[in-house]
Amino acid sequence: MREKVEKVIDSMKGKKPTILSALLAIQEEIGYIPKEAIPEVAGLVGASANEVYGVITFYTHFRLEPPGEHFVEVCWGPSCHVCGGKEVMDAVLEELGLSSDGTTKDKKLTLKRTSCAAACAQGPVISIDHNLRGRMTPEKAREMLARVKSR
Amino acid sequence: MPLSFDELQQKAQKEWEAFQRAAPSTRILVGTATCGRAAGAQNVVEAFRKALAQEGIHALIHEVGCLGPCYAEPIVDIIKAGHPRITYGNITPEIVPQLVRDYLINDNPRADMALGIHGDGKIDGIPNLFEIPFFKLQMRIALRNSGIIDPINIYHYIANGGYSGLKKALEMTSEQVVAEVQKSGLRGRGGAAFPTGQKWQFLLGAPGPTKYILCNCEEGDPGAFNDKAILESDPHTLLEGMVIAGYATKATNGYVFIRYEHREVIRRTQMAINQMREFGLLGSNILGTSFGFDISIALTGESYVSGEETALMEAIEGKRAMPRPRPPFPAQVGLWRKPSNINNVKTLSYVPEILRRGGEWYAGIGTERSKGTAIVCLSGNINRPGLAEVPMGTSLKSAIEEIGGGAPNGKQIKLLQTGGPLGGIISASQIEVPLDFDAMAGKGAILGSGGIIVADERTCVVELLKILCTFIYEESCGKCFPCRIGTAHILDLVKDITEGRGRPGDTERLLAMGETLTSSLCGHGQLTISPIRSAINYFGDEFKAHIEEKRCPAGVCKALGRQG
Numbered sequence: 114m115r116e117k118v119e120k121v122i123d124s125m126k127g128k129k130p131t132i133l134s135a136l137l138a139i140q141e142e143i144g145y146i147p148k149e150a151i152p153e154v155a156g157l158v159g160a161s162a163n164e165v166y167g168v169i170t171f172y173t174h175f176r177l178e179p180p181g182e183h184f185v186e187v188c189w190g191p192s193c194h195v196c197g198g199k200e201v202m203d204a205v206l207e208e209l210g211l212s213s214d215g216t217t218k219d220k221k222l223t224l225k226r227t228s229c230a231a232a233c234a235q236g237p238v239i240s241i242d243h244n245l246r247g248r249m250t251p252e253k254a255r256e257m258l259a260r261v262k263s264r
Numbered sequence: 265m266p267l268s269f270d271e272l273q274q275k276a277q278k279e280w281e282a283f284q285r286a287a288p289s290t291r292i293l294v295g296t297a298t299c300g301r302a303a304g305a306q307n308v309v310e311a312f313r314k315a316l317a318q319e320g321i322h323a324l325i326h327e328v329g330c331l332g333p334c335y336a337e338p339i340v341d342i343i344k345a346g347h348p349r350i351t352y353g354n355i356t357p358e359i360v361p362q363l364v365r366d367y368l369i370n371d372n373p374r375a376d377m378a379l380g381i382h383g384d385g386k387i388d389g390i391p392n393l394f395e396i397p398f399f400k401l402q403m404r405i406a407l408r409n410s411g412i413i414d415p416i417n418i419y420h421y422i423a424n425g426g427y428s429g430l431k432k433a434l435e436m437t438s439e440q441v442v443a444e445v446q447k448s449g450l451r452g453r454g455g456a457a458f459p460t461g462q463k464w465q466f467l468l469g470a471p472g473p474t475k476y477i478l479c480n481c482e483e484g485d486p487g488a489f490n491d492k493a494i495l496e497s498d499p500h501t502l503l504e505g506m507v508i509a510g511y512a513t514k515a516t517n518g519y520v521f522i523r524y525e526h527r528e529v530i531r532r533t534q535m536a537i538n539q540m541r542e543f544g545l546l547g548s549n550i551l552g553t554s555f556g557f558d559i560s561i562a563l564t565g566e567s568y569v570s571g572e573e574t575a576l577m578e579a580i581e582g583k584r585a586m587p588r589p590r591p592p593f594p595a596q597v598g599l600w601r602k603p604s605n606i607n608n609v610k611t612l613s614y615v616p617e618i619l620r621r622g623g624e625w626y627a628g629i630g631t632e633r634s635k636g637t638a639i640v641c642l643s644g645n646i647n648r649p650g651l652a653e654v655p656m657g658t659s660l661k662s663a664i665e666e667i668g669g670g671a672p673n674g675k676q677i678k679l680l681q682t683g684g685p686l687g688g689i690i691s692a693s694q695i696e697v698p699l700d701f702d703a704m705a706g707k708g709a710i711l712g713s714g715g716i717i718v719a720d721e722r723t724c725v726v727e728l729l730k731i732l733c734t735f736i737y738e739e740s741c742g743k744c745f746p747c748r749i750g751t752a753h754i755l756d757l758v759k760d761i762t763e764g765r766g767r768p769g770d771t772e773r774l775l776a777m778g779e780t781l782t783s784s785l786c787g788h789g790q791l792t793i794s795p796i797r798s799a800i801n802y803f804g805d806e807f808k809a810h811i812e813e814k815r816c817p818a819g820v821c822k823a824l825g826r827q828g
Contacts, residue, residue, distance in 0.1 A: 131582020137524050137563055158582065171584040171741075172565025174525070190486030191681055192643040194731050195719040228568075228735050229486035231526065232302035233641060233715070234334030234649035243527070247302035247337075 117143055118150045122157050132158055132168045136175060145176040180223040181216045183261050185209070186240040187254075189226050192233035197250070201237045202226070204251035208258045221262060266544035269431050269551055272422055280423030283414075286345040290323035290368060292316075293341035295411055297330035297496040298489065298528065299651075303337035304356065311357035312340075315364040323368070329497020329532075331411025333398045334650040336379055339411070342367060348385030351393050352377045382412075398648055398667055403629065405637050406613040407653045410497035415532050418539040421500040427545060429619030433508045434553050441512035442468055445615065447623030449635035454480055454571075454608030455683065455712045455787070457634075457701040463605055466595035467513035470603035475515040477506055478580070478599060478606045481522045481529070482564060482571030485684030486735065487715030490639045491609035493651055495522075495529045498613075499536035503559060505612030507540075507550065508619055510557040513605055518559040521576055523566065533561055568739035572786045573606040575741065586743040587786035608713070610639055630656030634700040638711060642668045644718040645675065654699065660709075661695040664718060675720035679802070683712025685732045686791035688798035689725060708798035724820035725803040726810050730758045732795045740788060747789030750781045754792065764823040766811035771800050 121142050125135050135154045139146055146169055155162045169175045187205050189198055209217050209224055216223045230238045235247025239254055241261055246253075267275065283291060292312055296305045309325060316323055331339055336353030340363075343349045350373055355363065359377070366372040373387050380393025393399060404410070413420035421427070433441045446461030467475060479502065483491040494502060506518045522530055537559055540546035548556035562580045564570045570578075570585030577599045579585040598604025614636060618626045630636050634656040640663055643649045647669030654663060660680065664670065671677045677692040687710040690697075694707050704711040719728065737751040754777050760766055778793030800807055809815045810824060819826035 131580075133565060133579060133582040134563065135582075137565060141524070164583075167584055168582070171586075172567050173738075174566040188486075189731070190735070191685065191728060191731050192487045192715075192717050194728065195644045195717060195723050228738070229484065230302075231298050231483075231489045231492050233487050233489055233643035233717075234299050234651070235302040235337065236643060236649075238302055243525075244306075245298065245302035246304070247299075 114143075114147050115149050118147060118153050122153050125157060130158055132160055132165055133172070136165070136168060140175060145179050148177070174225070178216075181220045183222045183242055183264075185222055185224050185258070185261075186227045186230065187224065188228070188230045188236065188238045190228045190233070192229075193236035193238055196236040198237035200251050201239065201249045201254050204254050205239065205258065208255050222258070266542075269427070272427075272543060276419040276422035279417070279419040283420065284343065284349070286343045290321070290345065291326060291341075291343040292323050293326045293328045293343070293414070295329065295331055295337065295339040296327040296528070297493055298526070299330055299334040299493070300337050300339065301528070303334075305338040307357045308338045308340065308355055308360060311360035312364070315361040318361070319364055319369060321364065321368055326414045326417075328413070329410050329415045330493040330651055332402075332407065332651040333379065333648065335648040339379070341382075344368065347373065348387060349382040350387070350390065351379045351382070353379040397669065398650065398652070401654055401658060401662055401666055402652055403637055403655050404653045405617050406494060406501065406610055406639060407497070407651070408617070409501065410493065410651075413498065415497050415499055416535045416539075418500060418536070418543060421498065425620055426500055426616065427504055429616035430504050430508055430511075430545070431551060433511055433619050434551055434555060438468055438512050438514055441508065441619070444623040445512065445618060448618045448626035449623075449630075449633075450611065450614055450618060450626065451634065451701060452608055453610035453639070453713065455710075457711075460607065460611055463595070463607070464509065464513050466593070467515065467603055467605040470595050472514060472603075473516065474602045475513060476599045476602060476604040477509045477513065477515045477518040478573075478576060478604055479506055479518065479520045479609060479612055480571055480573070480576055480606055481520055481609045482576065483609070483713065484523070484568040484571050484739075485713050485715050487643055487681065487717045488641050488684060488713040490641050490651055490714050492526055492529045494609050494613050495520075495533050499533045500540075501613045501616055502609050503533075503536055503540060503546075505615035506559055507546065507557050508615050509605065509607065509612060511555055515605070516557060518557065519562040519580055519599070520559065521562050521564060521580065524563045525566070530561060530563070537561070567741070568735075569741040569786070569788055572788065575786070576606060577604065584741070586741045589785060610714070631698065631700045633702055638699040638714060640699070640714045640716050642716055642718065644681075645671050645677070645720040645723075646718040647672050656700050657698045659695070660697050660699060660716070663699065663716070664695065668718070671718065671720045675722070677718055678721045678723055679719050679725060679728075680709070681717040681719065681728065681732075681795075682715065683710035684715055685735045686787065686794055687712045687715070689728065689732075689795050689802065690798055691802035694802070708794065708801060710794060722818060722820070724762075724816055724818040725799055725806050726758065726762050726816070727820050729795060729799045730755070730762055733758050736788070736792050744785040744789065746781050747784040747792070750777055750784075750789065751792060753777055754781075754796070761807065761810045762816075762821045762823070764814050764821075768812060770811050771804065771807050775800065
C-alpha cells in the first residue's frame with residue numbers, strides 16, 4: 114500500500130498539488146484514502162496531518178475504508194424523487210440488505226446515496242460502477258443489482 | 265508558427281463543409297453527454313460500430329453533446345451524402361442494425377423514427393427539427409452549437425463563428441470590452457443575477473499583475489444540468505468567453521471549477537483546452553497579440569457549498585470548502601489572495617456571441633431588466649424533459665406546456681420547484697409568470713441556475729420540502745452556527761410534520777427559524793427560508809391538513825391517512 118501511495122505522490126510532484134488535489138488523485142487510483150496516505154499528503158504540500166484529515170472528512174465522497182467490489186449510487190434528489198426515486202431507493206436498500214450508505218456484508222457492493230447525478234431529465238437515476246442508468250424502476254434496479262452480484 | 269486566424273477560419277470552413285456534405289463518408293453523430301449516457305448512448309455507439317462492420321459500410325462516428333430533447337435520448341443524427349441531416353430519437357442498440365440497413369443501404373430515411381431534419385432540404389414525413397414543439401419557441405445562443413457540432417473538433421466551433429468574438433475583443437481596449445458587456449445587460453446566471461459587466465469592472469480596476477477568472481461549473485443544484493451540458497456539448501464557447509473575460513479584466517489565469525466525478529465533462533473540457541494551446545488561442549501572445557492568458561481545470565470533491573464563490577476559492581486552494589466573510593470581496597482579495605472574478609458557465613458562454621454580434625444585439629433580446637435568454641432544465645413529471653433556451657420573458661407556462669408538453673398521463677401539474685433547493689416551490693396557479701429574474705423572484709420562485717422540476721398531484725408538498733431540507737442540512741458546511749444548527753432544527757420540524765407529530769404554530773416556527781438563518785455567512789443559510797416561505801405561502805392548507813388534521817391530502821406521508 115505504501116508503494117501505491119508513494120507512486121501517486123510522486124506523480125503529483127512539480128504540479129503545484131494541494132491537499133484536495135492530492136487526495137482526489139489518491140482515491141481515484143486506490144479507491145479510498147489509506148491511513149498511510151495522510152502523512153504523505155501532509156509532507157507533499159507542507160500541511161499538518163490534522164489539516165489533511167480535515168479535508169478528508171469535509172468532502173463527503175472521501176472514504177477511509179476500501180469500498181466493495183462494485184459501486185452503486187442512487188439519486189434521492191427532488192427531480193428523481195417526484196418521478197419515483199424513493200421506490201427505487203427502497204428496492205436497492207432491500208436488495209443490498211442495507212439501511213443507508215455502506216458496504217454489503219460480502220464486500221461485493223458499496224452503496225452511496227447521491228443528491229444529484231446530473232441526468233435529471235432521465236430520472237430516476239442510478240449508477241453502477243460510474244455507468245449512469247435513467248428511467249429506473251424498482252424492478253429494473255433489482256435486475257441490474259442481481260446481474261452485478263453474480264459477476 | 266501557428267496559423268493566422270484567417271487561415272484557421274478557412275481550414276475550419278473546409279472541414280465543416282465536408283462534415284455537412286458527409287465527405288468523405290457518412291457521418292453518424294451520437295449524443296453521449298451525461299443524459300445520453302444515462303439513456304444508454306454508449307451502447308448505441310457500439311451497436312453502430314458493429315452494424316457498420318457487419319454491413320461493410322464506411323462511416324465516421326462522432327460523439328456529440330446534448331441537443332436538448334432528453335426525452336428522446338438516445339439521440340442520433342445521420343448525415344448521408346445528398347440528403348439533409350436527420351435527427352433520430354429513441355435509438356436503442358436493438359434498432360441500430362435495422363436503421364443502418366434501411367437508411368444507409370436501402371435509402372429509406374425511416375421518417376417514423378426521425379425527430380426532424382436540419383437545414384433547407386426536405387424529406388417526406390419529416391418536419392424541420394427547429395419547427396417541432398420542443399424547439400419552436402427556442403432561441404439558442406449559449407446552446408447554439410450543442411448537439412450540432414462535434415464538441416472536440418475546434419474547427420467545427422471556429423466554422424460556426426467561434427473565436428471571432430475574441431478576435432474582435434483583442435482589437436478593442438479592455439475598457440471597451442467591459443463597456444460592450446455592460447451595454448448587453450448580461451446578468452449572472454449562477455443564481456444572484458448580478459450585472460456581469462459591473463463585476464468585470466471591479467476586477468479591471470484591481471491591481472495586478474496576477475488576477476484570476478474563475479468559472480464555476482460546480483452546479484450542485486439537483487434539477488440543474490445545463491452548465492455541465494454546455495461543457496460536454498460545446499466547451500469552446502465557455503473557454504472563449506473566459507479568455508475574453510481575461511482580456512477585459514487584465515487577468516492572467518483562469519480556472520474551470522468542476523466536481524471530480526463528472527469525468528466526461530472534464531475530459532472534453534481538457535481536450536478543448538489542449539486544442540486552444542495548439543492553435544495559439546491560449547498561452548502567451550494569443551492570436552499574435554501581446555495578451556497572454558492560461559486556463560486550467562480545478563477539481564473539487566463532493567460538497568455543494570464549494571459552489572459558493574468564496575468557498576470555491578478555498579477548494580481550489582485545496583482546503584475545506586467553507587465560505588469566507590465579505591468584505592474583502594473576491595475582486596480585492598480572491599484566490600491565493602489575488603484579485604479574482606467568478607462567473608457561472610452560462611454567463612461566460614454568452615460572451616463570445618455578445619462580442620461577435622455586439623452588446624446592443626443581446627440587449628434587444630429579453631425583457632427590460634432581464635436581457636438575453638433563459639436556459640432551463642425541465643425535469644420531473646413532464647412529457648418532454650430536457651434542456652431548452654428561450655428568450656427571457658417567455659412564460660413559464662409556454663416552457664412547461666409547449667416545450668415540455670405538460671404533465672404525463674393526463675395528470676394535473678401541482679407545483680414547480682425552481683432555481684435549485686434554495687429556490688422556491690410555487691403553485692401551478694402561478695404558471696403564467698414570465699421567465700425573468702425579477703418577475704420570478706417576485707413570485708418566490710427564483711430563476712436561479714435554471715432548474716425547473718415539475719411535480720404533479722401525486723407529490724406531497726411537505727414531503728418535497730423535507731427532501732429539500734434534508735439536502736440543505738446535509739450540505740451545510742458547518743462553519744457558521746445559524747446554518748449548522750438551524751438547518752438541523754428545520755429538518756426535524758418538517759420531519760415531525762410528515763410523521764404526524766406536527767403541532768399548531770409549526771409553520772410560524774419554520775418561518776421564524778428560516779428568518780434567523782438569514783444571518784448566516786453565505787447564501788446557503790441565507791436562502792434556506794426561500795423554499796420554506798414559498799411552500800407555506802402557496803400550500804398553507806396542505807401544511808394545515810398535516811399539522812391539525814393529521815392528514816396527507818396526496819396520500820404520501822405513510823404515518824398519516826389521506827382522509828385523516
